[in-house]
Amino acid sequence: DTEVTQTPKHLVMGMTNKKSLKCEQHMGHRAMYWYKQKAKKPPELMFVYSYEKLSINESVPSRFSPECPNSSLLNLHLHALQPEDSALYLCASSASGSSYNEQFFGPGTRLTVL
Amino acid sequence: AQSVAQPEDQVNVAEGNPLTVKCTYSVSGNPYLFWYVQYPNRGLQFLLKYITGDNLVKGSYGFEAEFNKSQTSFHLKKPSALVSDSALYFCAVRDVSGGSYIPTFGRGTSLIVHP
Numbered sequence: 001d002t003e004v005t006q007t008p009k010h011l012v013m014g015m016t017n018k019k020s021l022k023c024e025q026h027m028g029h030r031a032m033y034w035y036k037q038k039a040k041k042p043p044e045l046m047f048v049y050s051y052e053k054l055s056i057n058e059s060v061p062s063r064f065s066p067e068c069p070n071s072s073l074l075n076l077h078l079h080a081l082q083p084e085d086s087a088l089y090l091c092a093s094s095a096s097g098s099s100y101n102e103q104f105f106g107p108g109t110r111l112t113v114l
Numbered sequence: 115a116q117s118v119a120q121p122e123d124q125v126n127v128a129e130g131n132p133l134t135v136k137c138t139y140s141v142s143g144n145p146y147l148f149w150y151v152q153y154p155n156r157g158l159q160f161l162l163k164y165i166t167g168d169n170l171v172k173g174s175y176g177f178e179a180e181f182n183k184s185q186t187s188f189h190l191k192k193p194s195a196l197v198s199d200s201a202l203y204f205c206a207v208r209d210v211s212g213g214s215y216i217p218t219f220g221r222g223t224s225l226i227v228h229p
Contacts, residue, residue, distance in 0.1 A: 004157070031215070042204055042219035043158065056216065090157050097215040099208040100146050100165045105157035 003027075004106035006091050012112045015081060021109045023074040023091030029104070031097045032074045034066060035090040037108070043090055049074060050097045081113045116141045116209040120220035127195045128228050135190040135203050135223045137179075143211030147188040149179055152202040152222075161203075164188060175199070195227045 004025045013019050023032065031050050035043035048056035049068040057066075063085075065077040074091055088108040094101040117140045127133045139145055146165055150158040162173025169181045179190045190203060202224050206217035 006157075040202065040222065040224070042222055045216060048216065092158075094215075099210055099215045100163070101215070102148055102160040102163055103150075103158070103217070104160065105150075107155075107157045110155075 004091055004093055004104050006089075006106035006109050008109055009107070010110045010112075012114065013078065013081065014114050015083075017081075018077070018079045020078065021076040021089055021091075021111075023076075023106055024072055025093045025104070026072055027093065027095075027104065028071075029093035029095050030071060031094045031101070032068065033092040033094075033103065034074070034076050035092065036085075037088045037090055039088075047076075048097075055097070078111075081111075083113050086111055086113045116145075116207050116218045118205050118207045118218055118220040120203075120205055120223045122223050123221075124224045124226065126226050126228065129197050130194050133192050133195040133199070133225065133227070135205075135225060137188045137190065137205030137220060138186050139188060139205075139207040140186065141207060141209040143209055145188075146208040146210060147179075147181065148206040148208075148217060149173065149177070149188075149190050150204045150206065150219075152204065154201075158204060161190070195225075197227045197229055200225055200227045 034046040037043040047066040052068045067075040090108045091106040092103040094103045148163045149161040152158045164181045172178045205220040
């Protein structure tokens with residue numbers, strides 16, 4: 001299985017809601033990433049987990065809260081988001097944190113904040 | 115520090131013609147270089163990478179890229195374009211000696227292949 005899955009595909013939420021995005025991979029990868037992508041722009045790194053520990057937080061607002069329950073799962077908890085947070089949220093994984101490993105991306109969750 | 119530039123926002127090519135999508139990079143040491151493709155409403159998909167060795171790298175779907183150290187370039191090429199190649203292409207770089215395994219992505223180039 002060489003796939004990264006993400007649920008849900010689409011999410012519409014109000015600014016007071018709490019929701020979660022889920023990412024799963026069964027390739028035995030030990031590095032997992034959350035990215036935010038606006039239309040026609042490159043992905044912006046948000047968080048990196050390496051061996052289930054948060055290793056990078058790119059100064060992301062606290063209304064985004066990542067969680068890595070185990071080596072296959074990655075969650076992104078959302079609370080009190082702003083309309084400007086509307087974007088495509090991409091999960092990715094790589095075999096390890098080594099520089100030469102390519103990333104495998106999921107299809108993304110299209111988030112709309114009203 | 116590492117950076118990558120994709121000088122063209124958009125590349126237009128006729129089906130059957132060769133295509134080139136340009137990428138130049140800047141790193142302190144040696145680079146690891148990657149190309150990804152993104153189809154509409156999809157995640158990024160890995161195409162190919164240069165780590166070391168042969169400067170000509172072959173990847174998925176008939177794409178290839180040539181690493182040129184003197185010109186600090188890693189242009190993506192395909193001998194004969196297909197309409198289905200129309201997508202957004204991202205070049206990415208990691209500095210081998212920089213200590214960070216996080217890639218820096220270029221701004222992306224939209225490839226449009228006309229029938």
